[in-house]
Amino acid sequence: MKHKISDISGTFTLNNGVKMPYLGLGTYMPKDSQEVTNSVRFALDNGYRLIDTAAIYRNENDVRLGIEASSVPREEVFVSSKVWNSDQGYDKTIKAFEKSLANLQMDYLDLYLVHWPVVGEYKETWRALEELYKQGKIRAIGVCNFLKHQLEDLMEDAEVIPMVNQMEFHPYLVQQELIDFCQLHHIQYEAWSPLMEGKVFELPEFQKLAKKYGKSIAQIVLRYDLQKGVVTIPKSSKEKRIIANADLFDFELSEADMDFIDAMDRNHRFGPNPDNFEWSYIL
Numbered sequence: 001m002k003h004k005i006s007d008i009s010g011t012f013t014l015n016n017g018v019k020m021p022y023l024g025l026g027t028y029m030p031k032d033s034q035e036v037t038n039s040v041r042f043a044l045d046n047g048y049r050l051i052d053t054a055a056i057y058r059n060e061n062d063v064r065l066g067i068e069a070s071s072v073p074r075e076e077v078f079v080s081s082k083v084w085n086s087d088q089g090y091d092k093t094i095k096a097f098e099k100s101l102a103n104l105q106m107d108y109l110d111l112y113l114v115h116w117p118v119v120g121e122y123k124e125t126w127r128a129l130e131e132l133y134k135q136g137k138i139r140a141i142g143v144c145n146f147l148k149h150q151l152e153d154l155m156e157d158a159e160v161i162p163m164v165n166q167m168e169f170h171p172y173l174v175q176q177e178l179i180d181f182c183q184l185h186h187i188q189y190e191a192w193s194p195l196m197e198g199k200v201f202e203l204p205e206f207q208k209l210a211k212k213y214g215k216s217i218a219q220i221v222l223r224y225d226l227q228k229g230v231v232t233i234p235k236s237s238k239e240k241r242i243i244a245n246a247d248l249f250d251f252e253l254s255e256a257d258m259d260f261i262d263a264m265d266r267n268h269r270f271g272p273n274p275d276n277f278e279w280s281y282i283l
């Protein structure tokens with residue numbers, strides 16, 4: 001299936017009709033809080049419209065400052081945050097959400113995600129997200145790090161099918177079966193660590209592709225995400241990189257090169273495995 005990719009303001013449409021920008025900025029693990037504020041401002045001033053944060057990153061406040069410092073009004077930004085593992089369960093999730101809103105000083109979120117599938121908790125967490133969604137406090141709800149069996153289990157009791165599944169995704173971890181499953185259920189796939197936390201720059205295959213297309217490695221790998229229909233949120237703290245990473249709308253990867261990148265898959269994770277993640281782990 002060919003996905004329509006136009007420019008930096010382009011979107012994919014979620015299963016409830018909400019339009020989600022397909023290119024955004026990640027904000028995990030900055031050096032300091034000023035770095036997040038600056039990078040959010042750089043990104044927005046250069047056309048990005050999706051910002052990914054999470055309660056556990058403890059930077060929602062810095063994200064807000066970045067949005068305020070930018071030339072873009074809040075309504076034009078797609079703000080995404082996540083409920084952390086120790087806050088899962090119905091009541092705790094409602095409270096965690098209110099805290100995130102307070103940190104962001106916003107009266108709604110565009111997307112709120114369950115950060116990890118905490119065993120024994122995620123269904124009640126999801127019920128809280130459904131409630132907040134029905135109340136109009138969140139425009140779209142979704143999950144992160146849910147494998148097929150966890151999605152199936154969640155959907156057995158869910159009233160609302162998740163709109164997004166944010167997963168580790170890059171050339172070494174494609175999980176095509178999971179992508180196909182999400183597509184079948186109209187769950188938008190979103191990539192975290194799309195640049196392999198920076199390790200993609202060492203791969204000779206990408207050095208070759210970059211040369212072939214006259215583009216940078218980051219542009220090739222992020223273009224691959226978009227052509228696969230995957231929302232992508234590369235993180236950078238540097239204005240030049242933030243701008244360059246989004247300069248990927250003037251070329252198209254051939255089908256053969258898309259297949260070539262798919263075939264690099266090693267089912268290799270840099271992050272935790274959702275089946276045996278240490279739930280109590282606090283960053």
Ligand code: NDP
Pocket residue numbers: 025026027028029052053115144145166191192193194195196197198201218233234235236237238241244245271
């Ligand atoms: P990425 O794959 O986005 O890689 C980020 C690294 O790449 C940084 O070190 C950055 O350095 C470097 N980089 C970015 N652009 C370039 C470039 N053009 N040239 C060279 N180096 C570059 O990793 P993340 O783990 O940050 O993933 C992206 C986002 O996904 C996170 O920030 C977070 O928002 C989200 N996430 C979600 C998770 C979940 O469980 N739901 C888990 C992990 C991440 P520099 O800043 O110096 O440019």
